[in-house]
Amino acid sequence: MAAWNLKAPAKPAGGAAAAAKPATAMVTTNAESSTGNEAWLVDLKVRTHRQLIERINLAALDNLPRERIGVEVAQVITELLEQDGAALNRTERATLVEDILDELLGLGPLEPLLKDETITDILVNGHDTVFVERRGLLERIGTRFQDEKHLLRIIQKIVSAVGRRIDESSPFVDARLADGSRVNAIVAPLAIDGSLLSIRKFSKIPISMEKMIGLGSIPAKIAPVLSAIVESRLNVIISGGTGSGKTTLLNALSSYINERERIVTIEDSAELQLQQEHVARLETRPPNIEGRGEVNQRDLVKNALRMRPDRIILGECRSGEAFDMLQAMNTGHDGSMTTVHANTPRDALSRIEQMIGMSGIDIPQRSARAQIASAINVVIQIARLSDGRRRLISLSELTGMEGDTVTMQEIFRFNITGRGDHGEVEGRYEATGIRPKFFTQLHAAGIQLESSIFNPRTDLTGE
Known part of the structure; x- marks a missing residue:
């Protein structure tokens, strides 16, 4: 590995990777249906992300560009997938690496939406329901979070970056992203069916x-x-x-x-x-x-x-x-x-x-x-x-x-x-x-x- 090695000290054999072994059966069981395969991929991403956190030196992430982190993380993920026995094609592997990088360095499932210049608003109604606005019209998309805890973690990441907080005692907040996009979030007990997140995106090039x-x-x-x-x-x-x-x-x-x-x-x-x-x-x-x-x-x-x-x-x-x-x-x-x-x-x-x-x-x-x-x-x-x-x-x-x-x-x-x-x-x-x-x-x-x-x-x- 290079001088910017992200690997943390090795864990004892039989740790997280071994614990994840039984999931291999999910490949053959669920791959026959697209819905099952999608659920399996989500589960694989979560599991691999958890194992990756144990394997890398998180402190090293702050000083490196995303591209260099991506190369190192891709190598670690390859090792983890081999241990897990998961067979992915090149496209699925690249998507998995990108998704996990979004979790490590960005805002998880929101990252592709934030990069999409055709989207002006992102509206999250609970962890499994996401709408976007394109050209003034709303449409539902397939983006989803793993669960309510996952969505809450992303919301906390957003608001803490600008020195604000959100919890049961202060259940709604206005904040902004690094690019200036406006964010409003509201959580339980005010949000009944799951946390609500609204992002109004702004063009990186100011409109003239x-x-x-x-x-x-x-x-x-x-x-x-x-x-x-x-x-x-x-x-x-x-x-x-x-x-x-x-x-x-x-x-x-x-x-x-x-x-x-x-x-x-x-x-x-x-x-x-x-x-x-x-x-x-x-x-x-x-x-x-x-x-x-x-x-x-x-x-x-x-x-x-x-x-x-x-x-x-x-x-x-x-x-x-x-x-x-x-x-x-x-x-x-x-x-x-x-x-x-x-x-x-x-x-x-x-x-x-x-x-x-x-x-x-x-x-x-x-x-x-x-x-x-x-x-x-x-x-x-x-x-x-x-x-x-x-x-x-x-x-x-x-x-x-x-x-x-x-x-x-x-x-x-x-x-x-x-x-x-x-x-x-x-x-x-x-x-x-x-x-x-x-x-x-x-x-x-x-x-x-x-x-x-x-x-x-x-x-x-x-x-």
Whole structure:
């Protein structure tokens, strides 16, 4: 063996390998049915993995690349299979080695799904039920965990890597993977039929506005308006339902921020992929096992104001931090952005008003609405349509107050016209004919836009 030998001291004869011998009979008994053969292979993988742990030096794994570990582990596995009497062809042996490496170094059965770039969401409903989302549509796949303990072990591996915990006293958690993918897990006693794990994957290459245009999420003729909104430092709310692409759009919009500006991002689980050089990233912290030490988004928003930010980007506004975010927008931090769960622009404003009430500050309703009207300039509504495609469906501008009501006007909208031959949603983008108030502000900032873009006769859908 080479200098990077992974082998641990040899075990006495008659140990784990000998104990595994009786399983040889399973080859002939179960190989006749595909289901039985699959179960046998799973059992073989678990057994070999257990034996491998006893044979290798786990401490040596930390300092070696996966390829070199793979060569060494493959040799040890070959020896174990020979002792076990298991006959595998080359493909099965290579798959077994890869699966065991995933268990040793990665997240077990999740690894192939995380590497599959066509998958955007991974949803685990217990150890034997896994769904994925591809191109906006859910499908069940054959991936499974050995048992509930196996799934729990993978969940613990994920959350402990970011300093969080999950157990009966704290049965749900938000976390992230090393690549920035967002993770939510919930275990017993809250999860009745087995632990639940949800992973929202993010592209290793941050999505650009050009890619969103190519996907049909945003029409090319509206993209310059979005660029102008960001560059002229208007405050933006991105509104949408779960899985509608709010964070993706926020990432794309952030590409228009000037490189000279200092940006502070605040998130529960860091997932924003800003490309600017001067970005200060903040992440909340849950309470420890004694229930102390929690740092929430509101704490971080308050602290961010002392960090000399040019813009504050709040990954998702969901509670009392809404009040502090509006204060920041009203006190010189123009160009700030956040996302809100809501189905319409008007609902987004109602949600923010409700969240102001969660701040614990006794503020009259009219005063809260006045804060909203003066702080927020633009609400961008995005939705996932029934065909799975995500689209910008409305762009609205706040114009002030009339009595106790926040006034708003829609500038662009997406009108659904029907269905295509393959079930895809068809429609067209159109301007409402209203020239936005911020058009003057854009000119003052030296940004020129063709006024024809706001003409209802202009074809916004075509190239």
